[in-house]
Amino acid sequence: MVEKINASDAMLKVMEAWGIDHIFGLPGGSFDSTMNALHNRQKTMRYIQVRHEEVGTLAAAGEAKVTGKIAAAFGSAGPGAVHLLNGLYDAKYDNVPMLALVGQVATNMMNTDYFQEMNENPMFADVAVYNRTVMTAAQMPAVVDQAIQQAYKHNGVAVVTIPTDLGWQAIDDNFEPTANLFQQGHYPLPRTTDITDALKLIKAAKHPIIYFGQGAKAAGQQIGALSEKLKMPMMSSALAKGIIADQNPAYMVSAGRVATKPGVDLAKTADLILFIGSNYEFGAYFFKPDAKFIQIDIDATKIGHRHHVDVGILADAKTALQALLDASQMVETPTDFYQAAMANKANWEDWKAGFTESDQVPMRVEPVFKAINEMANDDAIFNLDVGNVSIDGVRFLDMHPGQKMTLSAWYATMGCAVPAAIGTQTAFPDRQVWSISGDGGFTMVMQDIITQAKYQMPIINVVLSNDSFGFIEAEQDDKGQPHSGVAIQGADYGAVATALGAQGFTVHNLTELKTAFAAAKIAKGPVVIDVKIANERPLPVEQLVIDPETQDPQAVEAFIKKYHAQGLIPFRAILEQYEA
Numbered sequence: 063m064v065e066k067i068n069a070s071d072a073m074l075k076v077m078e079a080w081g082i083d084h085i086f087g088l089p090g091g092s093f094d095s096t097m098n099a100l101h102n103r104q105k106t107m108r109y110i111q112v113r114h115e116e117v118g119t120l121a122a123a124g125e126a127k128v129t130g131k132i133a134a135a136f137g138s139a140g141p142g143a144v145h146l147l148n149g150l151y152d153a154k155y156d157n158v159p160m161l162a163l164v165g166q167v168a169t170n171m172m173n174t175d176y177f178q179e180m181n182e183n184p185m186f187a188d189v190a191v192y193n194r195t196v197m198t199a200a201q202m203p204a205v206v207d208q209a210i211q212q213a214y215k216h217n218g219v220a221v222v223t224i225p226t227d228l229g230w231q232a233i234d235d236n237f238e239p240t241a242n243l244f245q246q247g248h249y250p251l252p253r254t255t256d257i258t259d260a261l262k263l264i265k266a267a268k269h270p271i272i273y274f275g276q277g278a279k280a281a282g283q284q285i286g287a288l289s290e291k292l293k294m295p296m297m298s299s300a301l302a303k304g305i306i307a308d309q310n311p312a313y314m315v316s317a318g319r320v321a322t323k324p325g326v327d328l329a330k331t332a333d334l335i336l337f338i339g340s341n342y343e344f345g346a347y348f349f350k351p352d353a354k355f356i357q358i359d360i361d362a363t364k365i366g367h368r369h370h371v372d373v374g375i376l377a378d379a380k381t382a383l384q385a386l387l388d389a390s391q392m393v394e395t396p397t398d399f400y401q402a403a404m405a406n407k408a409n410w411e412d413w414k415a416g417f418t419e420s421d422q423v424p425m426r427v428e429p430v431f432k433a434i435n436e437m438a439n440d441d442a443i444f445n446l447d448v449g450n451v452s453i454d455g456v457r458f459l460d461m462h463p464g465q466k467m468t469l470s471a472w473y474a475t476m477g478c479a480v481p482a483a484i485g486t487q488t489a490f491p492d493r494q495v496w497s498i499s500g501d502g503g504f505t506m507v508m509q510d511i512i513t514q515a516k517y518q519m520p521i522i523n524v525v526l527s528n529d530s531f532g533f534i535e536a537e538q539d540d541k542g543q544p545h546s547g548v549a550i551q552g553a554d555y556g557a558v559a560t561a562l563g564a565q566g567f568t569v570h571n572l573t574e575l576k577t578a579f580a581a582a583k584i585a586k587g588p589v590v591i592d593v594k595i596a597n598e599r600p601l602p603v604e605q606l607v608i609d610p611e612t613q614d615p616q617a618v619e620a621f622i623k624k625y626h627a628q629g630l631i632p633f634r635a636i637l638e639q640y641e642a
């Protein structure tokens with residue numbers, strides 16, 4: 063005789079079989095049957111209560127970005143469902159698997175214009191790789207099992223809508239989840255001819271570089287080894303920061319606006335790009351159109367998507383890089399270009415270091431990042447928000463491969479950092495977790511500091527407050543338009559955080575900064591450090607005006623003065639010196 067179980071409990075059992083042991087969300091009447099199951103199964107499935115459904119999905123997205131495993135969130139019918147969307151899009155855009163459970167009114171009320179009732183499936187059609195409403199209680203475990211398979215298969219979002227009455231019904235407790243059978247990650251091996259052709263092109267190039275993205279996250283060791291062996295300087299997408307240590311003298315970080323000067327210089331100078339596991343969308347602005355291009359990706363549709371390709375290698379990054387390493391000859395003497403790239407990076411590092419002790423009030427951001435870097439553990443997880451703080455984080459965090467960073471990289475939703483910190487701290491309770499936001503992003507989600515306080519999550523939340531939507535202010539400046547709608551009302555976020563149950567600090571100068579970080583170091587629960595920074599635009603490395611030989615000397619003088627760019631040497635001059 064088969065045992066009976068409530069359909070919602072059976073559904074949670076399937077999720078547990080796939081390794082999901084917690085879920086973020088906010089209850090509603092249409093989600094009662096699942097809330098009942100969450101109560102029943104609290105020993106094996108932890109419910110994390112957030113204060114806005116968007117925070118729940120952004121927390122799950124952040125978690126999945128760091129673990130690579132599926133994460134789960136829920137919302138109830140109507141408004142709860144609508145609130146889920148932002149985090150679902152973040153997961154979709156950054157290619158991570160997520161399961162969203164969505165409440166629905168009881169089946170006898172569906173399609174009757176009932177309270178909070180809506181046709182939910184069309185709303186999720188664009189965001190989801192799997193999007194179904196359960197039709198019978200008996201099928202609930204199977205539908206969720208399929209949903210998780212599809213989320214993993216497509217690295218995307220699976221949505222399961224559950225009419226609340228179905229979850230209460232007793233069904234046979236005999237469903238066998240497919241979790242143990244599911245396989246992924248078998249990629250074609252690189253073709254020998256492609257490896258030979260790629261190495262020939264690299265050998266013939268004068269300024270060859272390695273460019274990698276997050277698809278190469280398991281191949282950091284091979285990237286570093288190939289760079290050293292072939293004397294090719296490295297750079298990456300902003301999102302791939304951390305795969306190679308920032309301190310590696312041959313790694314220039316990224317090109318673009320969320321970028322560094324050596325990154326932009328390298329991209330613009332390269333005559334050959336070995337492009338690995340990236341879909342970097344701004345390449346057209348920075349890479350030479352006629353640069354030779356070797357692309358490694360596991361997705362055939364990505365090869366040639368961003369640049370003309372001379373050699374396309376359909377393979378896993380690590381395997382393809384190992385093949386290149388095995389088939390290549392060591393370049394013994396560092397090339398002039400390789401040395402010039404490293405000299406350029408050293409010049410950039412010296413320039414940055416000139417600001418770390420700045421006692422300017424309102425503060426510069428460099429002393430704040432110095433304090434973060436000094437306090438960061440070897441396995442710290444940094445959750446960066448969207449805006450000027452993305453630029454600052456990518457430039458000033460001193461990361462190495464043991465650490466991780468999340469960002470709403472493609473979807474670029476503000477307010478992603480505090481939720482992602484909740485998600486990553488839940489997944490890794492023993493690691494040090496940071497959220498680093500601007501005041502714009504922080505105020506979109508700051509109510510969920512209560513969540514951090516409720517669960518006593520020892521998250522260090524740093525807020526860089528300049529009373530401006532600074533990233534957009536800079537865009538308005540570039541268009542020559544008046545500032546419109548970008549000034550924002552400030553507040554004492556340290557005091558707000560204290561009122562919400564965290565340890566809050568409001569910092570105006572170096573002394574207060576030291577006090578706040580010293581307290582954060584020994585805190586057992588959440589800390590919010592609101593640093594009042596100057597509303598100064600980060601150095602626009604994407605449009606540098608620092609070379610009097612090729613640019614208008616008066617414009618150069620004005621630019622250097624405005625951005626304190628004294629000491630930055632044009633890469634043209636460095637390269638000429640080495641290649642003379």
Ligand code: FAD
Pocket residue numbers: 156157274275276277278298299300301302316317318319320321338339340341342343344358359360361364377378379380448449452469470471472474475
């Ligand atoms: P994805 O876009 O996720 O691409 C990964 C690629 O790897 C895919 O093609 C995938 O098929 C492939 N792949 C996956 N697994 C493997 C494997 N095992 N082997 C081989 N291939 C694999 N970024 C910048 O660099 N510069 C900027 O100026 C910039 N500006 C930004 C501004 C803002 C406000 C924000 C929020 C973000 C910004 N970003 C910037 C981030 C940027 O938008 C992109 O999201 C990010 O750089 C893309 O990273 P990616 O190419 O590494 O990852």
